[in-house]
Amino acid sequence: MHDTVTISEVAPRDGLQSVGPFLATEAKIALVAALHEAGLRRAEIGSFVSPKAIPQMADTPAVLAAAKRLPDFECTVLVPNRRGFEAALEHRPHRIGLFMSVTESHNKANVNRTREESFADLSAITREALEQGFKVRFNLSCCFHCPFEGVVPEATTLDWVGRAAALDPNIEIAICDTTGNAAPDQVGRIFRQAMASWGDRFAFHGHDTYGMGVANVAAAFAAGCQVFDSAAGGIGGCPFAPGATGNVATEDVAWLFKRMGIATGIDIAALLKAADAAAAVPGAVPGGRLRAVPAVRNI
Amino acid sequence: MHDTVTISEVAPRDGLQSVGPFLATEAKIALVAALHEAGLRRAEIGSFVSPKAIPQMADTPAVLAAAKRLPDFECTVLVPNRRGFEAALEHRPHRIGLFMSVTESHNKANVNRTREESFADLSAITREALEQGFKVRFNLSCCFHCPFEGVVPEATTLDWVGRAAALDPNIEIAICDTTGNAAPDQVGRIFRQAMASWGDRFAFHGHDTYGMGVANVAAAFAAGCQVFDSAAGGIGGCPFAPGATGNVATEDVAWLFKRMGIATGIDIAALLKAADAAAAVPGAVPGGRLRAVPAVRNI
Numbered sequence: 001m002h003d004t005v006t007i008s009e010v011a012p013r014d015g016l017q018s019v020g021p022f023l024a025t026e027a028k029i030a031l032v033a034a035l036h037e038a039g040l041r042r043a044e045i046g047s048f049v050s051p052k053a054i055p056q057m058a059d060t061p062a063v064l065a066a067a068k069r070l071p072d073f074e075c076t077v078l079v080p081n082r083r084g085f086e087a088a089l090e091h092r093p094h095r096i097g098l099f100m101s102v103t104e105s106h107n108k109a110n111v112n113r114t115r116e117e118s119f120a121d122l123s124a125i126t127r128e129a130l131e132q133g134f135k136v137r138f139n140l141s142c143c144f145h146c147p148f149e150g151v152v153p154e155a156t157t158l159d160w161v162g163r164a165a166a167l168d169p170n171i172e173i174a175i176c177d178t179t180g181n182a183a184p185d186q187v188g189r190i191f192r193q194a195m196a197s198w199g200d201r202f203a204f205h206g207h208d209t210y211g212m213g214v215a216n217v218a219a220a221f222a223a224g225c226q227v228f229d230s231a232a233g234g235i236g237g238c239p240f241a242p243g244a245t246g247n248v249a250t251e252d253v254a255w256l257f258k259r260m261g262i263a264t265g266i267d268i269a270a271l272l273k274a275a276d277a278a279a280a281v282p283g284a285v286p287g288g289r290l291r292a293v294p295a296v297r298n299i
Numbered sequence: 300m301h302d303t304v305t306i307s308e309v310a311p312r313d314g315l316q317s318v319g320p321f322l323a324t325e326a327k328i329a330l331v332a333a334l335h336e337a338g339l340r341r342a343e344i345g346s347f348v349s350p351k352a353i354p355q356m357a358d359t360p361a362v363l364a365a366a367k368r369l370p371d372f373e374c375t376v377l378v379p380n381r382r383g384f385e386a387a388l389e390h391r392p393h394r395i396g397l398f399m400s401v402t403e404s405h406n407k408a409n410v411n412r413t414r415e416e417s418f419a420d421l422s423a424i425t426r427e428a429l430e431q432g433f434k435v436r437f438n439l440s441c442c443f444h445c446p447f448e449g450v451v452p453e454a455t456t457l458d459w460v461g462r463a464a465a466l467d468p469n470i471e472i473a474i475c476d477t478t479g480n481a482a483p484d485q486v487g488r489i490f491r492q493a494m495a496s497w498g499d500r501f502a503f504h505g506h507d508t509y510g511m512g513v514a515n516v517a518a519a520f521a522a523g524c525q526v527f528d529s530a531a532g533g534i535g536g537c538p539f540a541p542g543a544t545g546n547v548a549t550e551d552v553a554w555l556f557k558r559m560g561i562a563t564g565i566d567i568a569a570l571l572k573a574a575d576a577a578a579a580v581p582g583a584v585p586g587g588r589l590r591a592v593p594a595v596r597n598i
Contacts (some may be wrong), residue, residue, distance in 0.1 A: 117572075174400050183558035184517040210595070211588030215514040218483040222521075225405065245592075252510050259482035259511065289510030289588075296509070 002226045004263040007034050007253060008203065009043040009279045012063065013078055014247055015054050015231035015298035017047065019283040023245035025059040027281075029066040032145035034274035035201045035232060036067075039266040040250070042074040043067065044097060044229070046277060048084035061091045068094075076137055081276065085125050088134065095135035098122045102140050102160040106178070110141070118165065126167050136171040138164045139205065143190065154186075158193055165198040173202050174229065177216060180209025180245065184219035191223035206248045208234060208287050213248030213254055221262075226255055233278030234287025249288025255296070268296065301525045303562040305341055307502065308334050311362065312343040312377055312424035312576045313546055314530035316354050318582040322346040324358040326580075333573035335369045338565040339549070342366065343396060343528070346377035355586055360390045367393075375436055379410060384424050387433065394434035399423045401439050401459040403448035409440065417556060418462065425466050435461045435470040439505065440487065444480035453485075457492055457499060464497040473503050473528065476515060479508025479544065481509070483518035490522035500527035505547045507586050513548030514553055520561075527552055531570065532577030533586025548587025550574045554595070567595065 012032055016023060035043060045067050046060030060077060067075045077093035079085050088096050100106035100118035107115050122138065131137050142149075143157045157175070164173045175190060187204070194202055204220035206213050206229070217228055234249030254266045272291060279286030290296055311331055315322060321562070336340060344366045345359030354405045354443045359376060376392035378384050387395050399417035400406035405413050417545055421437070424474030428435050441448075474489060486503070494504055502517035505512050505528070516527055534553045553565045569591060578585030 034505065037421075183555065183560075184514075185521070185559045188521075208588070209591055210554055210558075211513060213557060214510060215483075215517040215555065218514040219517065219521075222484070222487075222518075255509055256482065256511060256514065259480065259509075260484045289507070293509055 004260070005226045005228060005257055006042055007040060007250060007264055007266065008076070008227060008229050008298060009040045009232060009250055010229045011035070011231040011233065011235055011250070013044040013046050013070065014229070015056070015233070015236040015278060015284070016281065017054050018237055019056055019235070019281060021283060022056060022058075023281055025062050027058065028063045028199060029215070029276065030212070031277055032063060032067045033070065034270075034277055036073050038270035039264070039275050039277075041072055041265060042076070044076045044078065045093065046093075047078035047088035049078065049080050057074060061087070064091055064093055071251055074135075079125065080119065081288045082125065085129065089132065093134070095131050095137055095283050097137040097139055098125060099139035101146070102144045103142045103146035103149045103152055104156050106142045106146045109148065123167055126171060130168055130170065133174055136168070137174060137182050137203070138167070138171050139174040140164060141176045141178045143175045144177050144186050145179050147179050154193075157190055162197065164211065165201070166281075169201070169248045171201070172227065174205045175202055176205035177207055178299070179187060179205035182206065183212065184215045187216045187219040188223045189227050191220050195224045196233040200224065200226070200279075205229035207237065207246060208248045208252075209245045214252050217248060217253050220258060231278065233284070233291070235278050235281065235284040246287030249275065249290065251290040255290050272297065301523070302562070304520065304525045304527060304556055305527050306339060306549060306563055306565065307375070307384050307526060308310045308339045308342040308531060308549055309528045309546055310326075310334070310515045310532065310549070312345050312356070313528070314532070314535040314583070315580065316346065316353050316578060318534070318580060320582060321355060321357075322580055324361050327358065329375045330573065330576055331362060331366045331440055332369065333569075333576055335372050337569035337573050338563070340371055340564060341375070343375045343377065344392065346379070347390075348377065348379050348381035356569045360386070363390055363392055378424065380420065381424065384428065387428070388431065392433070394436055396425055396436040396438055397424060397429050398438035398440060400441045400445070400477075401456050402445035405441045405445045408447065413458070416469065423464055425470060429467060429469065435467070436473060436502070437466070437470050438465060438473040438475055440477045441477045443485050444478050446478050452487060453492075456489055458486040460493050461496065464500070468500075470500070471526065472539040473504045474501055475504035476506055479506035479511065481502045481515050482511065483514045486515045486518040487522045490519050490524050494523045499523065499525070502528060504528040504538065505568055506545060506560055507546045507547045507551075516547060516552050517555060530577065531574040532590070534577050534580065534582070534583040543582060545586030548574065548589065550589040554589050556574045571596070
């Protein structure tokens with residue numbers, strides 16, 4: 001197993017995207033700065049999406065500009081389509097995040113396209129993005145469970161993982177538990193098979209909807225995964241996945257790895273302050289457990 | 300891996316022992332009945348301990364008498380010493396639970412004896428209990444982390460596990476994370492080594508103090524463990540282990556295994572009712588996550 005892991009903070013995007021009212025740009029920038037101050041070196045800053053579809057992400061260019069001034073900080077912005085890619089070309093995040101679902105019904109609910117349509121578009125954008133010097137994250141949603149189709153056959157997930165992996169050896173592929181319904185045995189099996197077939201290029205994106213978030217992160221790590229998405233304060237959830245709530249909390253994931261002796265570069269005390277700020281965002285529904293533990297406030 | 304597991308419910312003992320004010324005997328009996336109704340077939344009913352030391356356990360004989368009338372229900376009572384064993388001889392639980400810590404300082408804080416003194420006494424009680432037809436659970440506390448000594452060397456834990464295992468092949472040995480500080484890699488290593496050396500006779504007793512409870516249960520299961528302690532509502536915690544709070548919640552553990560397709564015999568909806576009752580006990584501090592998830596209320 002690895003002795004270091006990378007945590008990619010997603011509170012500014014996945015955490016906030018469903019939250020209303022609009023959080024002032026300065027508050028978003030302050031949250032990103034607090035996360036960087038806590039030692040996080042990678043974050044999903046926002047989304048180049050229509051402000052009509054997701055009003056909270058309307059100021060992504062301004063938040064990204066501020067985030068890019070933080071030293072040693074890799075900034076990802078989600079790109080849902082070609083229009084989003086054009087915004088990426090203008091505002092230059094370090095990495096673009098593409099996404100599609102491995103189930104037809106969730107892909108249609110989320111982006112109103114078939115999987116084949118999405119994959120064709122994202123394949124073209126991937127090629128252009130690599131040519132233009134972007135890093136690419138290819139997110140596959142609903143890899144374990146779909147809000148409309150239930151438990152996803154492992155062959156379906158691995159088929160799409162393989163197709164994404166074949167696009168280019170230099171893209172990172174996130175295997176996402178969008179609804180929080182994954183179980184650790186399932187996570188372990190998928191990651192072991194994906195890594196055995198396509199190497200060490202996968203990330204795990206998990207939710208803690210049913211309290212399985214940390215167990216699933218531990219299972220992905222045990223299978224060899226070393227990149228994990230999480231949101232400070234456990235905020236977040238997909239607006240187009242009914243019942244899906246909080247991302248697994250960054251502070252819970254950081255605590256897990258601290259206890260396992262795996263380096264994350266994170267200062268727990270500073271992270272708890274950032275997590276408190278994320279949890280206090282008006283309209284956000286906080287999750288996670290570590291913030292409620294008195295003992296860790298004195299470490 | 301196994302396709303069934305046994306959950307031993309500990310809310311009536313570990314869950315309630317630190318709680319004040321005194322919970323009426325009838326309420327305790329009703330809680331035990333609700334847990335049985337939910338499908339649990341094994342529980343730690345109480346403790347034959349001095350009512351001065353733990354007033355909440357003073358009515359263990361009455362609760363046990365009621366619990367023994369429930370069909371197909373294995374009742375354990377904790378026996379801290381010879382006086383407790385004499386009570387067991389009188390009231391006849393199906394199984395007695397003995398306990399000592401693998402760290403000297405916690406054993407002294409908890410029972411005011413050295414480990415060698417405890418082990419000598421418990422060895423003698425084990426032999427007599429088996430002769431008298433009791434099943435025996437030998438609980439080893441602080442197998443991963445001690446509130447006074449920090450992380451426990453694995454050799455120390457395995458030494459005491461081996462000594463307990465050598466007492467008799469028919470006793471069950473619980474490897475306990477008393478403070479909730481265990482990490483899943485540590486749990487996996489200890490269980491793999493214990494089971495490789497001494498066979499399939501171990502139980503895992505975990506706490507969710509820092510949110511690692513479910514991950515640790517999953518790690519013990521992956522290593523081959525098939526008996527798990529948990530408390531409905533996530534109540535509980537050792538009164539002589541500073542900072543130690545709730546046992547891992549039975550409903551969270553049941554959900555984990557349900558998602559993994561591992562049979563527990565538990566009805567989630569009925570269990571949630573029992574867990575709500577446990578969490579509502581005056582003075583109890585509830586934990587766990589599943590009770591807060593709206594979606595599971597409609598399953």
